[in-house]
Amino acid sequence: MDAHILTLLKREYPEVRGTALRHRNPVELLVATILSAQTTDVQVNKVTEKLFKKYRSAEDYAGADLEELRNDIRSVNFYRNKGRFIQECCRMILNDYGGSVPDSMEELVKLPGVNRKTANVVLTNAFGKVEGVVVDTHVMRVSRRLGLATESKREKIERELMNAFPREEWAILSDLLIAHGRRVCRARNPRCEECVLRERCLHYRKMRAEGKE
DNA sequence: CTCCCGATAT
């Protein structure tokens, strides 16, 4: 593993551990994470602040009128799919899992709207069970720019990162890469001048070699 | 690969 990258990022973002998605229990985190697909956490937190007052349990989502639930999450994108996913997840949680959000990767990915990324968020942040690395678009972009990953599919990048770092660093690793992706290593106009990793970044060295920036 | 399909930054 590249221990130095972790050291530099930990120094840069000492307070990052934990999701930025506000939640008080596994159901709330599951709902928030489903809503967060292709959506900023700021927007999700705005919606869930009201949502969690109206829907207090898996039963509330399961028994809700679907169109009403969709209307309650209207300001996030893909709200029609997400509304259906949330309701179906909660129905499965009640029918198949005794009312509790399952706490294993194997069971979580059976829920509609839940793949490895969402499952990893819930496992890591609600149950403290780290079964993989959270690979969102920030983690994908940053780890590819740095040269930590060469693949282009989520699952393959996750595997590369799992091989490159020990399990006890997986949770902090994804939090750090996400923070760095949001603040410095942005999709557009990355702030390479402010980046503490630029001397070990493939993307930066390539840009500099080509005379851009 | 296409569809889903709102808010925000540039």
Add this chain to the structure above:
DNA sequence: ATATCAGGAG
């Protein structure tokens, strides 16, 4: 105007 945002399903 449009690219992009803590993706996943068919």
